Amino acid sequence: MATPSPPPHTFPRSWDDLIGHQQIRAAIGSAIAKRRLGGSLLFVGPPGVGKTATALLLAQTVLCRRNPSSSMRPCGECSDCAQVRAATHPDLIQVSKPPDKTLIPLEVLIGPVEARLQEGFCHDVHLRPMQGERKVAILHDADFLNEEGANCLLKTLEEPPSNAIIILIGTSEQRQLPTIRSRCQTMRFTSPTGDAGRDLLRHHLSRLSEADVPPPAVSDAVLDEAIELAAGDLQVAARLASGQSSEIRGKLLAQLSSPVPDPVLVARCIHSHLDSLSKKEASLRRAGLRDLCSIAVQHYRGELRGAARQGQFHGEAARRLDRTLRVFREIDRSANLNALIDCYAADLSLAVTADRGDIG
Numbered sequence: 001m002a003t004p005s006p007p008p009h010t011f012p013r014s015w016d017d018l019i020g021h022q023q024i025r026a027a028i029g030s031a032i033a034k035r036r037l038g039g040s041l042l043f044v045g046p047p048g049v050g051k052t053a054t055a056l057l058l059a060q061t062v063l064c065r066r067n068p069s070s071s072m073r074p075c076g077e078c079s080d081c082a083q084v085r086a087a088t089h090p091d092l093i094q095v096s097k098p099p100d101k102t103l104i105p106l107e108v109l110i111g112p113v114e115a116r117l118q119e120g121f122c123h124d125v126h127l128r129p130m131q132g133e134r135k136v137a138i139l140h141d142a143d144f145l146n147e148e149g150a151n152c153l154l155k156t157l158e159e160p161p162s163n164a165i166i167i168l169i170g171t172s173e174q175r176q177l178p179t180i181r182s183r184c185q186t187m188r189f190t191s192p193t194g195d196a197g198r199d200l201l202r203h204h205l206s207r208l209s210e211a212d213v214p215p216p217a218v219s220d221a222v223l224d225e226a227i228e229l230a231a232g233d234l235q236v237a238a239r240l241a242s243g244q245s246s247e248i249r250g251k252l253l254a255q256l257s258s259p260v261p262d263p264v265l266v267a268r269c270i271h272s273h274l275d276s277l278s279k280k281e282a283s284l285r286r287a288g289l290r291d292l293c294s295i296a297v298q299h300y301r302g303e304l305r306g307a308a309r310q311g312q313f314h315g316e317a318a319r320r321l322d323r324t325l326r327v328f329r330e331i332d333r334s335a336n337l338n339a340l341i342d343c344y345a346a347d348l349s350l351a352v353t354a355d356r357g358d359i360g
Contacts, residue, residue, distance in 0.1 A: 010207065011053035011085075013076050018057060019200040020192030021050055027187070028058060029072045038185035039160035041167045042142070042176065045189025048204055048234030052140065054189070055167045059092050059136040060084040062165060080131065090130040095121050096140035099283070102334045103144045109152045122156045125164050135164040142170035142180075143332070150177045157183040191232035198223045204238035218242075230294045239291050248273040249295055256299050256320075260349055267345035274337070286331050289341070293331075296324045316351040323347045323354055 012018045015025055031037035043051040057074075064074035064081050074081050083089035097104045111119030125137045145153070157180065160166050170176055173186060192200055201223050218241050230237035251269050255261045270292055278284040300321035307314035323344065330340050347354040 011056045014074070015057055015061075015072050018050065018053060019203065020196040021054060021189060024054060024187055024189065025072075028054075029070075032061070032072070033070045037165065039162070039165060040157040040184045041165065042173075042181065042184035042186045043167060043169045043189060044171060044173050044176075044186060046191055046232040046234065047171060047236075048200075048238070049189045049191050049232065050200070051169050051189050052138075055138050055169060056084065058165070058167070059089075059138070062134050062136055063089060063091055063132055065132050091132060091135045093121065093124050093135065093137040094140065095138075097144045101144075102332075103146050104139075104141060104149055106149055106152065109149055122152060125156055125166060126161055129163060133163060135161070136167070137164060138167045138169065140169050142168040143172075143175040145177070145180070147177065150180050154179055154183065191227065191234060197227055201227060201234060201237055201241060204234050205242055208238055208242055229298050231297060233290075233294065235287075236290055236294045239287065240294070248292065252292055252295060253299060256296055256348075261345070263342075263345040263349040266348060267341050270341050270345070271338075274341075282337070285337055289331060289337065290328065293324050293327045297321060300324065319351050319353050320348050323352065326354065 015029075018025060028037065043055060045051050060074040060076075060081050061069050061072060063084055064078060066075040066078045066080075067073050080089060084092055087094060095104075095108050098108075107113075107120060109121045110117055111123060117123055121137065121139060125135065127135075129135050139153075157166060157168075168176070168180070168184060173181055173188075191197060198220055202218070205218065223237075223241055226237040226241035227234075229240055248269065252266075255266050255269060270289065273292060274285045274288045277288045300317045303314050303317040304321065307317070327340065327344055343354065
């Protein structure tokens, strides 16, 4: 069974084009030069911050046979570099969570039941390289490994083949099992700030625009506000900066600012925004809900900061913030959006965290 891989990813053509993360670049370069780059790496950080771009640049650096990897200068012209950029290199393994699944299936990692350990990510990592001397294996969406799936990886991560580099990509260390974290060298990515943050956000805005339509001109102030609202999630920040959620923001904040938000009006506000994005496309509707929750998170954080400055604790704001953060996890687990929105609106009104077990 062929393991599902993500579509080709547009990433910088060289390390010089990578926006931000100079320290991570320097650490990788030093580790390669000293032959101390770990065989199992864990990249964590907010979505859109550059983890995948860095992983693919590392793959291109290692697999390019024209320039030595220690130079950190993949040529970008040889067949190896071209195949990495097209996601067709036989020594580059990429797997991710299928879009119709809430978790990474076991068969992606260790093959189907009838061919256990004869196919899948763990099996492919141990095969000899087909073109060069190294292999690079990237597991996207590491946040969506359940305990059984993570356990399947443990032996491979603890004793990776000497000719392979394994990279797991997730959003935070806390979402990875301790057994995974202990077997990987962790590299933490943060959202660039200042000019670098704006440049990266403009890059995301250009990807949102159609191929023949230039991205709209956006002021630095709008970009900075979008990054703050999105709490470093550059994918959400790009949608906020593009204006996709600006019209609904005022209506939502009017309800969130009320001592007792009206659950009917909150739900109606959210449903109206999601319907304006798409009636049926689930991915667009989930993205829209993420945007609105990012606005709510910053609103409640602001209320908590304001209360703290007066030496007080705003318990209701804290519980509403916690409930909003749970929505992100419920979105990731493909909860029914209509039910999720209605429950969320009711819980905001009651100012309860609504801990309903593992889903939250």
